Amino acid sequence: MPELRKDPIVGRWVIIATERGKRSNDYRPAAPAPGVEPRFCAFCSGNEDKTPPEILAYRPEGSKPNSPGWRVRVIPNKFPALRIEGGLNREGEGIYDKMNGVGAHEVIIETPDHKQTLATLTDKQLEDVLWSFRDRILDLKKDKRFRFILLFKNYGEAAGATIEHGHSQLIALPIVPRNVLDELQGAKEYYNFKERCIFCDIIKQELTSKVRLVSENDHYICIAPYAARFPFETWILPKTHDPYFEDSQKYDFEALSRILSDTLKRQNKALKTPPYNFIIHSSPFNQKYHDEDYYHWHLEILPHVTHIAGFERGTGFYINPTPPEDAAKFLREVEMED
Amino acid sequence: MPELRKDPIVGRWVIIATERGKRSNDYRPAAPAPGVEPRFCAFCSGNEDKTPPEILAYRPEGSKPNSPGWRVRVIPNKFPALRIEGGLNREGEGIYDKMNGVGAHEVIIETPDHKQTLATLTDKQLEDVLWSFRDRILDLKKDKRFRFILLFKNYGEAAGATIEHGHSQLIALPIVPRNVLDELQGAKEYYNFKERCIFCDIIKQELTSKVRLVSENDHYICIAPYAARFPFETWILPKTHDPYFEDSQKYDFEALSRILSDTLKRQNKALKTPPYNFIIHSSPFNQKYHDEDYYHWHLEILPHVTHIAGFERGTGFYINPTPPEDAAKFLREVEMED
Numbered sequence: 001m002p003e004l005r006k007d008p009i010v011g012r013w014v015i016i017a018t019e020r021g022k023r024s025n026d027y028r029p030a031a032p033a034p035g036v037e038p039r040f041c042a043f044c045s046g047n048e049d050k051t052p053p054e055i056l057a058y059r060p061e062g063s064k065p066n067s068p069g070w071r072v073r074v075i076p077n078k079f080p081a082l083r084i085e086g087g088l089n090r091e092g093e094g095i096y097d098k099m100n101g102v103g104a105h106e107v108i109i110e111t112p113d114h115k116q117t118l119a120t121l122t123d124k125q126l127e128d129v130l131w132s133f134r135d136r137i138l139d140l141k142k143d144k145r146f147r148f149i150l151l152f153k154n155y156g157e158a159a160g161a162t163i164e165h166g167h168s169q170l171i172a173l174p175i176v177p178r179n180v181l182d183e184l185q186g187a188k189e190y191y192n193f194k195e196r197c198i199f200c201d202i203i204k205q206e207l208t209s210k211v212r213l214v215s216e217n218d219h220y221i222c223i224a225p226y227a228a229r230f231p232f233e234t235w236i237l238p239k240t241h242d243p244y245f246e247d248s249q250k251y252d253f254e255a256l257s258r259i260l261s262d263t264l265k266r267q268n269k270a271l272k273t274p275p276y277n278f279i280i281h282s283s284p285f286n287q288k289y290h291d292e293d294y295y296h297w298h299l300e301i302l303p304h305v306t307h308i309a310g311f312e313r314g315t316g317f318y319i320n321p322t323p324p325e326d327a328a329k330f331l332r333e334v335e336m337e338d
Numbered sequence: 339m340p341e342l343r344k345d346p347i348v349g350r351w352v353i354i355a356t357e358r359g360k361r362s363n364d365y366r367p368a369a370p371a372p373g374v375e376p377r378f379c380a381f382c383s384g385n386e387d388k389t390p391p392e393i394l395a396y397r398p399e400g401s402k403p404n405s406p407g408w409r410v411r412v413i414p415n416k417f418p419a420l421r422i423e424g425g426l427n428r429e430g431e432g433i434y435d436k437m438n439g440v441g442a443h444e445v446i447i448e449t450p451d452h453k454q455t456l457a458t459l460t461d462k463q464l465e466d467v468l469w470s471f472r473d474r475i476l477d478l479k480k481d482k483r484f485r486f487i488l489l490f491k492n493y494g495e496a497a498g499a500t501i502e503h504g505h506s507q508l509i510a511l512p513i514v515p516r517n518v519l520d521e522l523q524g525a526k527e528y529y530n531f532k533e534r535c536i537f538c539d540i541i542k543q544e545l546t547s548k549v550r551l552v553s554e555n556d557h558y559i560c561i562a563p564y565a566a567r568f569p570f571e572t573w574i575l576p577k578t579h580d581p582y583f584e585d586s587q588k589y590d591f592e593a594l595s596r597i598l599s600d601t602l603k604r605q606n607k608a609l610k611t612p613p614y615n616f617i618i619h620s621s622p623f624n625q626k627y628h629d630e631d632y633y634h635w636h637l638e639i640l641p642h643v644t645h646i647a648g649f650e651r652g653t654g655f656y657i658n659p660t661p662p663e664d665a666a667k668f669l670r671e672v673e674m675e676d
Contacts, residue, residue: 003661007565008528009536010520014565015657081657094543095536096564152649160649178654182348190346198347198433205432226434227345227352229651279652302652311490311498313567313651314617314640316516319353319419323341 002082002101004175013175015101017081043165045070045112052076055106056135058128071125072132073109074170080105081171088145088174104140104172108132114165118153119264119273127257129168133280134253136170137246141285146172148180148284151245156275158304176284183281184291191294197241199296202226212328215262219255222263224324224331229312231305231322232271234263234331237298243283245297260299262336267303269334275304340420340439342513351513353439355419381503383408383450390414393444394473396466409463410470411447412508418443419509426483426512442478442510446470447503455504456491457602457611465595467506471618472591474508475584479623484510486518486622489583494613496642514622521619522629529632535579537634540564550666553600557593560601562662562669567650569643569660570609572601572669575636581621583635598637600674605641607672613642 003016042050048066052075059070076084082103090099110129111121118126137149153168154160176184190198206212206223214222214234222236236259238252248256267276282297312318341354380388386404390413397408414422420441428437448467449459456464475487491506492498514522528536544551544561552560552572560574574597576590586594605612620635650656 005565007524007563008540009524010517011524012520012565012567012654012656014567015655016565016661017657017659018661093564094547095539096543150653150655152652154649173655179348179652182350182654186345186347186349201433202346205434209432225345226431227343227350227354229350229352277649277652279649300652311492311615311617314490314517314615314638315488316350316520317353317488317511318350319355321355323354323356 001086002080004099004101006097008095008097012178015081017101041114041163041165043109043163043167044114048073052078056132056139058132068112070112072111072128074132074136075107075109077105077107077169082173099174102145102174104143104146104170106136106170108136108168108170110166110168117155117166117264119261119268121261123254123257123261126261127253130248130253130257130260133168133170134246134248137282140170140172141246143172145174146285148173148176149282150177151280153276153278155277156304159275159277161275180281180284184284184295187294187296188291197294197296199237199298200241203237203239211325214266214328214331215259217255217259219252220259222259224328226324228320228322228324228327229318230302231320232267232274232303232327232331233320233324234267234301234327235298236260236263236301237296241296243292243295243297244285245280245282263301263331265336266331266334267301269336270330271303271305277302277304339424340418342437342439344435346433346435350516353419355439379452379501379503381447381501381505382452386411390416394470394477396470406450408450410449410466412470412474413445413447415443415445415507420511437512440483440512442481442484442508444474444508446474446506446508448506449504452503455493455602457599457606459504459599461592461595461599464599465591468586468591468595468598471506471508472584472586475620478508478510479584481510483512484623486511486514487620488515489618491614491616493615494642497613497615499613518619518622522622522633525632525634526629535632535634537575537636538579541575541577549663552604552666552669553597555593555597557590558597560597562666564662566658566660566662566665567656568640569658570605570612570641570665570669571658571662572605572639572665573636574598574601574639575634579634581630581633581635582623583618583620601639601669603674604669604672605639607674608668609641609643615640615642 002018004013005016006013045068054066054073054075056074057070058072063069082101082105084104086100086102088099088102110118133151140146140149150171187198203221212224214224219239220236221239222234225235278299278301280299283291283295340356342351343354344351383406392404392411392413394412395408396410401407420439420443422442424438424440426437426440448456471489478484478487488509525536541559550562552562557577558574559577560572563571563573616637616639618637621629621633
């Protein structure tokens with residue numbers, strides 16, 4: 001059983017994924033693989049029997065589960081960081097605290113076509129991916145053990161992807177991750193002081209000044225954030241206050257699909273298809289926080305263009321060599337095909 | 339002038355290093371360089387005139403500054419993330435907060451010999467490096483604008499090193515970085531509750547259980563921490579309570595040099611000389627915190643053996659596939675040469 005362990009000093013929970021069980025040999029540099037094409041991909045259409053059975057798929061009426069024809073397909077992660085079975089069993093170990101690594105770890109296969117990426121999907125296909133995110137969240141929220149669901153994507157090896165075929169991931173957690181807790185706390189303090197949502201205020205200022213604005217449509221804004229940690233970091237936020245990603249309306253997802261596709265295309269043009277992560281930060285649930293007033297869901301896109309994350313990961317202190325105003329201007333002015 | 343900008347939501351300060359001014363072209367993948375040996379290294383003995391003038395050097399009595407013969411040499415960073423001149427000029431920008439990027443950014447050249455690394459230096463040479471850290475801290479602490487000095491090392495390109503020749507870095511900051519603030523706060527809460535230092539309690543438990551112990555000597559302990567974020571992460575801590583690295587005694591540095599050298603050698607054996615960072619966390623100064631009772635300086639060593647930092651950097655949530663007990667056992671049992 002994987003363990004969730006709490007750092008006794010800063011209170012940060014970490015998943016110790018015992019069952020993935022890597023030994024030091026696994027980390028030694030391997031000889032470079034010969035330049036062979038991957039012959040087999042379990043995520044491709046036609047290979048449905050090579051993955052765990054699907055949890056959800058958008059497929060034509062009447063077509064059988066785990067058969068071809070699907071547009072988006074959600075499966076359990078074959079090597080999950082967390083296990084769905086069991087109770088939390090919180091306990092101490094001397095001065096330390098731990099609980100069972102209970103949670104869900106799922107994979108959203110974004111397209112049956114190995115050659116497509118999120119940036120090359122049609123807006124309609126991308127909208128399907130967003131709907132699948134929502135449907136899985138709504139289902140997992142029923143499980144009272146969970147407090148937070150992380151939706152994220154690793155694109156490219158340097159960003160942590162181990163499988164090439166386009167996919168996102170979902171982890172349902174019995175705790176709220178640190179960065180979200182920090183945002184909740186900061187947003188709450190601002191709200192207590194101003195009686196306004198800090199995210200709404202950011203959107204207002206960015207729409208006025210326009211220097212960090214990448215793009216906007218009726219429902220969403222894409223900005224390079226003022227204190228961006230990484231070069232070409234961008235955030236997509238709903239223009240109207242909304243704590244929950246999963247409460248978005250149909251027209252929201254249409255508009256979100258358009259701005260996300262546009263942002264990824266701009267990023268690919270500007271940085272020649274860089275590795276990147278995205279993370280959706282949405283309000284926690286099943287707990288006592290009353291954060292609907294001050295928390296505002298958003299999507300953060302973090303391209304990997306520098307190696308400097310090493311030092312930063314030990315300090316939480318970031319040096320960003322590209323001012324977000326420069327990044328936003330560059331992304332705004334990228335020449336887009338029609 | 340570089341800027342320090344505060345994230346309006348979580349309050350995290352970021353250095354926007356405007357003068358390093360990278361544009362998107364700088365991040366596009368370059369054609370692989372032909373396999374030529376670097377012909378010239380400004381950090382090598384004999385090339386002292388190719389670096390900014392030295393701030394400090396340990397060299398034979400009577401030898402001239404910026405000439406060969408030194409054992410350790412400290413110079414200003416040629417491309418500093420922060421500038422030493424000027425005032426902080428804190429100001430707002432609408433809802434945002436910023437100040438001038440005032441600080442010091444120095445490079446400690448650990449050896450005149452291009453082929454040596456921290457792990458191959460003699461204990462005596464390594465002790466000289468530690469003394470140079472201390473001497474620079476004592477000097478920079480006099481500057482009342484600074485509150486914290488970060489000492490760190492990037493080894494290997496994946497860990498952020500851009501220069502091969504063995505060197506560490508120092509950044510003096512007008513703010514305390516987030517991870518240190520989190521540690522201070524957590525340690526303070528524990529102290530308020532227990533009237534004991536959390537680090538001292540960790541040391542006691544680790545010396546008793548021994549499962550996460552890598553090594554120890556009279557003055558220091560090396561452990562794989564209970565909630566390690568990264569595979570083979572290790573911490574070196576002084577066994578007796580000490581908030582300030584720079585207050586260490588002569589015999590401390592002798593013992594620290596031995597355990598640091600031993601740990602790096604074990605890490606190199608276990609992981610085949612991996613890229614790594616180390617960071618020294620020591621008490622802030624020139625401020626109102628009274629943290630001497632509860633903060634305990636330590637050195638964190640973070641090897642880079644996985645790519646998963648990508649997702650983690652967006653969430654602060656870590657998945658570690660190697661239990662620290664396994665890592666500690668492996669490092670303990672590495673066969674060392676005499």
